[in-house]
Amino acid sequence: MTACAGPLPPVTVRRGVAYWAGSYRALTRWHLASLRMWLMLLTVVQIMTGAGFVLGFALFFDHIPASAALFVSTGVPVINLVVVGLIMGPQLVAQQKLQQSYDFVRSLPVPQTSAAAAWYTVCLLAGLPAVVVSLLIAEARYGISFAVSPAIVPAVLLVAFTGTIIGYGLGHAVPNPMVTTLVTELLIFAAFGFTPILYPSWQLPGWLATLNWWFPFGHMAVIVRAGLTSGMATGIASSYLIVAAWGVIGVALSAWALGRRA
Amino acid sequence: MAVSIEAAQADEQAAADWSFRAVSVTKVYGGTLRANDAITLSVRPGEVYGLLGPNGAGKTTLVKQVIGLLKPTSGQIRLGPFDLVADPDAARQLCSYLPQAPMPIDSFRVREAIELTGRIRGGDRGAVRRRAGELIEALDIGEWENTMGQRLSGGIKRLVGFSMVTVWPGRVVILDEPTNDVDPLRRRLLWEQIRLLAQRGCAVFLVTHNVMEAEKSVDRLAVISAGRLIAEGTPSSLKAEDRGHLRLQVMLVPEAATPPLPPWVGQPVRVGHNLITTIDEADAAHGISWATDLIGAGVAEEYALGATTLEDVYIRLTGHTSADEG
Amino acid sequence: MSITAWPGLTITTRSGMGYWLASLRSMTRFEMGRARQWAALMVLIQILMGAGMALMYGFFYPQITHETALYITTGTPALALIPIGFVLVPASVGQERLAGTFDFTWSLPVPRSAQATATFLLFTVLSLPGAVLALAVASWRYQVQLDISPLIVPGVLLSALMAISVGFGMGLAISNPLLINLITNALVFVVLLFSPIVIPASHFPPWLLAVDRALPFYNMAEVIRAGLSIGLVTDLTRSYLILLAWTIAGWSMTAWVVGRRK
Numbered sequence: 001m002t003a004c005a006g007p008l009p010p011v012t013v014r015r016g017v018a019y020w021a022g023s024y025r026a027l028t029r030w031h032l033a034s035l036r037m038w039l040m041l042l043t044v045v046q047i048m049t050g051a052g053f054v055l056g057f058a059l060f061f062d063h064i065p066a067s068a069a070l071f072v073s074t075g076v077p078v079i080n081l082v083v084v085g086l087i088m089g090p091q092l093v094a095q096q097k098l099q100q101s102y103d104f105v106r107s108l109p110v111p112q113t114s115a116a117a118a119w120y121t122v123c124l125l126a127g128l129p130a131v132v133v134s135l136l137i138a139e140a141r142y143g144i145s146f147a148v149s150p151a152i153v154p155a156v157l158l159v160a161f162t163g164t165i166i167g168y169g170l171g172h173a174v175p176n177p178m179v180t181t182l183v184t185e186l187l188i189f190a191a192f193g194f195t196p197i198l199y200p201s202w203q204l205p206g207w208l209a210t211l212n213w214w215f216p217f218g219h220m221a222v223i224v225r226a227g228l229t230s231g232m233a234t235g236i237a238s239s240y241l242i243v244a245a246w247g248v249i250g251v252a253l254s255a256w257a258l259g260r261r262a
Numbered sequence: 263m264a265v266s267i268e269a270a271q272a273d274e275q276a277a278a279d280w281s282f283r284a285v286s287v288t289k290v291y292g293g294t295l296r297a298n299d300a301i302t303l304s305v306r307p308g309e310v311y312g313l314l315g316p317n318g319a320g321k322t323t324l325v326k327q328v329i330g331l332l333k334p335t336s337g338q339i340r341l342g343p344f345d346l347v348a349d350p351d352a353a354r355q356l357c358s359y360l361p362q363a364p365m366p367i368d369s370f371r372v373r374e375a376i377e378l379t380g381r382i383r384g385g386d387r388g389a390v391r392r393r394a395g396e397l398i399e400a401l402d403i404g405e406w407e408n409t410m411g412q413r414l415s416g417g418i419k420r421l422v423g424f425s426m427v428t429v430w431p432g433r434v435v436i437l438d439e440p441t442n443d444v445d446p447l448r449r450r451l452l453w454e455q456i457r458l459l460a461q462r463g464c465a466v467f468l469v470t471h472n473v474m475e476a477e478k479s480v481d482r483l484a485v486i487s488a489g490r491l492i493a494e495g496t497p498s499s500l501k502a503e504d505r506g507h508l509r510l511q512v513m514l515v516p517e518a519a520t521p522p523l524p525p526w527v528g529q530p531v532r533v534g535h536n537l538i539t540t541i542d543e544a545d546a547a548h549g550i551s552w553a554t555d556l557i558g559a560g561v562a563e564e565y566a567l568g569a570t571t572l573e574d575v576y577i578r579l580t581g582h583t584s585a586d587e588g
Numbered sequence: 589m590s591i592t593a594w595p596g597l598t599i600t601t602r603s604g605m606g607y608w609l610a611s612l613r614s615m616t617r618f619e620m621g622r623a624r625q626w627a628a629l630m631v632l633i634q635i636l637m638g639a640g641m642a643l644m645y646g647f648f649y650p651q652i653t654h655e656t657a658l659y660i661t662t663g664t665p666a667l668a669l670i671p672i673g674f675v676l677v678p679a680s681v682g683q684e685r686l687a688g689t690f691d692f693t694w695s696l697p698v699p700r701s702a703q704a705t706a707t708f709l710l711f712t713v714l715s716l717p718g719a720v721l722a723l724a725v726a727s728w729r730y731q732v733q734l735d736i737s738p739l740i741v742p743g744v745l746l747s748a749l750m751a752i753s754v755g756f757g758m759g760l761a762i763s764n765p766l767l768i769n770l771i772t773n774a775l776v777f778v779v780l781l782f783s784p785i786v787i788p789a790s791h792f793p794p795w796l797l798a799v800d801r802a803l804p805f806y807n808m809a810e811v812i813r814a815g816l817s818i819g820l821v822t823d824l825t826r827s828y829l830i831l832l833a834w835t836i837a838g839w840s841m842t843a844w845v846v847g848r849r850k
Contacts, residue, residue, distance in 0.1 A: 013344070013349075013351070013352045013355050013356065014355060014384055019384075022381075022384070023382065026378065026381045026382040027382065029378060029381075030378050030382065033369060033370050033374060033375075033378065034366065034367075034368075034369055034370065035369070036369040036370075037368070037369040037412075038369075038766075038770075041767075041770060042770075045770060045774045048774060048777075048778060049774070049777055049778075052777060052778050052781050052782065053781065055782075056781030056782050057648070057781075059781070059782070059784075059787055059791045059792060060645070060648050060649065060787055060791070061649075061791065062790075062791060065650070068650070091766070091769065092766075095765075095766055096366060098686070099363065099364070099366070100361070100362075100363030100364075101361075101363055101364060101365060101366035103326070103331060103359075103361045103363065104359070104360075104361050104363070104365055104366065104423075105366065106331055107329045107330070107331060107354055107359040107361070108354065108379075108382055108383075109351075109354040109355035109382070109383055109384065109432075110354075110382060111351065181769075185773075186636070188773070189636070189637065189640060189641075190640075193640070193641070193644035193647075194640075194644060194647070198648070199647060199648055203647050203648070203649070203650060204647055261330060261331060261332050261333035261350065
C-alpha cells in the first residue's frame with residue numbers, strides 16, 4: 001500500500017487574469033491532444049478540399065476566364081478557415097454527447113471564455129496551413145500573383161473566429177446529436193455552394209443574392225479577398241461589420257448554451 | 263422560525279469547518295416530474311458518504327446539481343462559505359467529478375491525461391507530476407502509463423478516470439460508480455485511495471449500486487428512491503432494525519409459485535426464483551426445517567441462511583435488489 | 589428439467605432454396621420496419637443534395653449554354669444517388685454498429701446472402717423516388733428537352749444498387765464512426781468536383797479521365813445519361829461492366845467483413 005501524502009485540497013477559488021491564462025494554456029494543450037488522432041487526417045482533408053475547389057472549379061469551364069479563377073482562388077481560404085470550427089466542432093460535441101463524455105468536459109474548473117478561446121486557437125491552427133497551400137496551388141495553376149496586404153491578418157483572424165464561435169454555439173446549443181450532424185451537413189452544402197464565396201454574387205438569382213447579404217459567408221470572402229488583391233473587393237467596411245456582428249451572435253449563443261444548467 | 267435559526271447556526275458552523283450541505287434540494291422537470299424531492303444531507307470533510315438507490319432514483323441528478331451541470335428548482339447547496347448554486351464557477355473548482363460514462367481520452371496517453379487534468383484543475387507542474395506518478399503506482403497501472411486511451415480496457419480506463427479526477431482533487435470529490443469494470447485486485451487498491459482522499463480532508467460522495475462494497479467502505483450513506491432520501495446513517499445504524507434477525511434465502515424451482523409462508527417469516531421479496539425473507543434468530547431451526555421441507559417437496563432447490571446485510575436493508579427500503587440495476 | 593419441456597425450441601437446421609426465399613421475405617419485412625426511420629430522411633437528402641447541387645452548379649457559370657444545361661440535368665440522378673450510397677448508407681451502418689443493433693440483426697438465423705439482398709434491394713427501391721424528384725427539379729430549372737429511352741431503367745437500378753453495395757461495404761470496413769463521417773464527406777466533395785458527372789469529359793485532362801473511368805461515379809452518370817439523351821454517351825458497355833464490377837466488390841467486402849465476425 002502506497003500512502004499518498006499529497007497537498008490538502010485548495011480552499012481558495014481562483015479568479016482573475018492568471019486563472020484565465022492558466023486555464024487557456026492547459027485547455028489548448030487538452031484540445032490539441034484530444035484531436036491528435038484527427039489533426040493529421042484533418043489537415044490532409046483540409047488541403048484536399050482547398051486544392052479540390054481551386055483546381056476542380058476550372059473543370060467546369062472549357063477555359064476558365066481569369067476573373068473567375070481569381071475569384072475562386074481568393075474565396076477558397078474562407079472554406080479552409082471555417083470548416084473545422086463550423087463543421088467539425090459541432091460534430092465532435094455531438095459525438096461526445098452520444099458517448100456521454102460531454103459531462104466530464106463541462107465539469108472542468110475553467111472559465112467558459114478561456115475554453116472557447118482555446119478551441120478557437122486550435123481551429124485557427126488547423127486552418128492556416130491549408131490556406132497557404134490553397135493559395136500556392138492557385139498561383140501555380142492559374143499564374144496568379146496575389147497582392148497580399150496587411151489587411152489579410154485581421155481578415156483571417158475574424159473569419160476564423162466567426163466561423164468557429166458559431167459552430168461552438170451550435171454544437172452546444174442543439175441538444176440532439178443527430179440533429180447537429182444533419183444541420184452541419186446542410187451547412188457545408190448550403191454555405192459553400194449557394195453563397196458568393198466561389199463565384200460572384202451576380203451569378204446568383206436576385207433573391208438569393210439579397211438573402212446572402214444577411215449571412216456572413218459572402219462577406220467573409222470579401223474581406224479575405226481584400227487582403228489578397230487590390231481593387232477587386234468592394235463594400236469592405238460593411239462586410240467587416242457583418243462578419244463581426246455574426247461573431248457577436250455566435251458569442252451570445254455560446255454563452256447562453258454553456259451557461260444554462262437545464 | 264425554528265428551522266431558519268437551526269439553518270443559520272448550521273451555516274455558521276459549516277462555514278467554519280468546510281462541511282458540505284444540501285438543504286431541501288428539489289429538481290422538478292416539466293412541472294410534474296420530481297427527480298429530486300427536498301433532499302437534505304450533509305457531509306463532513308474526511309467522510310466517505312455513499313448514495314445508494316435504484317436506477318432513476320435521482321442520485322446522478324443530485325450530484326449534477328452539486329457540480330453545476332444542473333440547477334436546482336429550489337433548495338441550497340453549500341460548501342463551507344460558498345453557495346454552489348449561485349456560483350457554479352466555484353462549484354467546479356471546489357468539486358471534482360468522475361461521471362459514470364467513460365472518459366474522452368481516446369487520443370491521450372494515460373500519464374498525459376492525468377497530468378493535463380491536474381494542470382487544468384490548477385495544480386503546478388511539479389506537484390501534479392509527482393502526484394500522477396503516485397497514483398499510477400498506487401493503482402498498479404504503470405504498465406499502461408504511455409498507452410493511448412483507446413487501447414485501454416474499460417476497467418483500466420476507469421482507474422485512469424479516477425486518477426484524473428483525484429490528482430488535484432477538490433474539497434468535494436464525487437465518484438459515480440468508480441469501481442465499474444475494475445478487476446477485483448485493483449478494486450481494493452481503488453478503495454484504499456478513496457479512503458486516503460478522505461483522510462486528507464476531502465468529503466467524498468460515492469454514488470454506487472454495489473451495496474456490498476459500499477457497506478465496507480463508506481462512513482455514512484443515504485438511500486435515495488424515487489427522488490427522495492428515504493434513509494440515512496451509518497451502515498450499522500441502518501441495519502439496527504434488522505438486529506436479531508437472520509436472512510433466509512430460498513432458491514425455488516423455475517416457474518414454481520411462491521409457497522404459502524409460515525407466520526414467523528417476514529418481509530418476503532421475490533426476485534426471479536429467489537425468495538428472500540427475514541426471520542427471528544430464535545426461529546433459525548424452524549427456518550431450516552421449513553426450507554428443507556420445500557426442497558423435499560420439489561418446490562425449492564437450495565436455501566441459504568445468514569446474517570442480514572445492507573442488501574436486505576436496501577431491499578426492504580426500495581423494493582429492489584441491487585442486482586436489478588442495468 | 590429437460591429441454592423438451594420448452595415448446596418450439598428448434599433442434600433442426602433449415603437449408604435449401606425454400607429456406608432462402610422464406611428468409612428473404614421475412615428479412616425484407618424486418619428491414620422495411622427499420623427502414624421507415626430512414627425513408628423520409630433519404631428522400632429529403634436526395635432532394636436537397638441532388639436538386640440542390642444541380643441548381644448550385646448552374647451558379648458557377650457566368651452564362652449557361654444549352655450544353656451546360658443538358659449535362660447538369662442528365663447528371664442530376666447520379667448526384668442524388670451518390671450521397672445515399674456513399675454517405676447515408678455508411679453512416680447508418682456506423683451508427684448501428686455503435687448502438688449494437690447491427691450485431692443483433694446479423695445474428696439472426698437467416699442466410700447472410702438473403703440478409704444482404706433484402707437490405708440492398710430495400711435501400712435501392714427507397715432511393716429511386718428522390719432521384720426522380722431531383723431530376724424533375726433540374727429539368728424544370730434548366731428547361732431542357734430530355735430524350736428518355738428504356739435504357740434509363742437498368743441505368744438507374746444498377747447505379748443505385750452499386751452505390752448502396754459499395755457504401756455498405758465501406759461502412760463495414762471502417763470501424764470508427766467519426767472516421768466514416770470524415771472520409772465519406774471528403775469523398776463526396778472530391779468526387780463531385782473531379783468527376784465529369786455534370787461536366788463534359790472534354791474538359792478533363794486525360795490522366796484524370798482515366799482515373800474517373802475506373803471509379804464508379806462517372807460511370808453512374810454515364811449509364812443514366814444514356815437513358816436521358818441521345819448521342820452524349822460513348823462506350824456505354826464499358827460503363828455497365830465497371831459498375832457491375834464495383835457492385836460485386838461491394839458485395840464481396842460485405843460478405844468478407846460479416847463473415848469474419850465469426
